[in-house]
Amino acid sequence: MRYLLRPATFADAPAVTGLLNEIDVIEIGRPETDLHTVETDLKGPRTDLERDSWLVFDGDRLVVYGLLWDESGGERIDIDHYVLPDRQEAGQLVLEAMEARALERARENGAGRAVVHLHLNIRPTLDTSLILARGWSVVRRYHVLRRAVDRVEDQAPPLPAGVRLRSCAGEADRVRVHELYQASFAEHFDFQPSGYEQWLHTVDAEGLDWSLVWIVGTDDLGDAGFLMARDDREAMGWIRSIGVLREARGRGLAGLLLRHAFAAFAARGRDTVGLGVDTSNATGAPELYARHGMTLHYAVDTWETVLS
Known part of the structure; x- marks a missing residue:
């Protein structure tokens, strides 16, 4: 042929x-x-x-x-x-x-x-x-998860005492999200550190609706986590990444960000929200998503080869 x-x-x-x-x-x-x-x-x-x-x-x-x-x-x-x-x-x-x-x-x-x-x-x-x-061999597995959302059932959660949440409003907030991303993902499998300008391209900053990027913080720690979402996929609303600093984990901040994103997508008329997760993630992310009603859509393997 x-x-x-x-x-x-x-x-x-x-x-x-x-x-x-x-x-x-x-x-x-x-x-x-x-x-x-x-x-x-x-x-x-x-x-x-x-x-x-x-x-x-x-x-x-x-x-x-x-x-x-x-x-x-x-x-x-x-x-x-x-x-x-x-x-x-x-x-x-x-x-x-x-x-x-x-x-x-x-x-x-x-x-x-x-x-x-x-x-x-x-x-x-x-x-x-x-x-x-x-x-080549398989070195990791990822799950793409999804969840139905509803304008009535999925309301923005109330903020606990001592916790604050804001949308990414300008350049200073974008820089802060980059810093939080680099710090919270540093120990994740296959993480590649990047400078600010390279990261902006990676997340397609020009096409990103920054009102769907949120920063969460606490009175004692300051800014402690973030969530980046996108509403430009035809199939579903998409959560690109959630990160919480190591010292702030266990306080429910990731779950708060997740519920806030569900509510935002539901308010926009979306009926489904998806995200991807490393099944071997050591921070408890797969369990967090399961507790919040996310189920398997499909699975992806990371294959690796070493050439010399």
């Missing part, structure tokens, strides 16, 4: 979105990829599309998409790889090219090896025997 292989351009975003939604339907039962998400990925400041992206066409039909990016500036490299089930040979060609580029990128950073991560649905369209044979 004859294929056309070339790098992606920003103009390819609609075709990539179509492919990802085709794969969504196979893997999770419905399309959940939005065009703006793909566009943000393609505009990544740590991605050179000419060398870090791959498209494979069968005629006019896009059948494989790959993207590589580097947030660590060191040995850790991330890739996305999507392939239609009946195009595994083409998918393998792209995977080989991505591995070679990942090692090259790590060496450009001064590292002697590349530690590469790839996120795949637990029942992916990619034939996992292909990556197992190449030395």
Whole structure:
């Protein structure tokens, strides 16, 4: 079978979105990829599309998409790889090219090896025997959870004595959320520290509704946690991240932020809210979400290979 292989351009975003939604339907039962998400990925400041992206066409039909990016500036490299089930040979060609580029990128950073991560649905369209044979293995599992919300049932919770909560109102608050994010996630698996400007791109600051970002604090500790949410996904309202400083955990602040977000989305007319969680998270996040009525939508594995 004859294929056309070339790098992606920003103009390819609609075709990539179509492919990802085709794969969504196979893997999770419905399309959940939005065009703006793909566009943000393609505009990544740590991605050179000419060398870090791959498209494979069968005629006019896009059948494989790959993207590589580097947030660590060191040995850790991330890739996305999507392939239609009946195009595994083409998918393998792209995977080989991505591995070679990942090692090259790590060496450009001064590292002697590349530690590469790839996120795949637990029942992916990619034939996992292909990556197992190449030395990849699963190192983590994540759950995408969701919960129905209702304008009447989900009201904003009252604030306990000594606790305050505010929306992210301006630049100073954005800087503070970045600081809280870096501190509260520092011990999490695969956390990559980043400076303020890089973080703004990672969270798509230009497209973010900052009124859906909240900071929680206490009288004795000051600002102690945050929640970042988005209302630009067609499928559901989305909680991107919740973080609470280690010294403030166990006070119910994360649950307060979560209930506040449910109420905000319900007030906007949303009927479903989702988020992703590391199933091995040591802070008790999976249990917190279960207590607040969130249930499994689908699961994703982090696959890893070490190249040298």
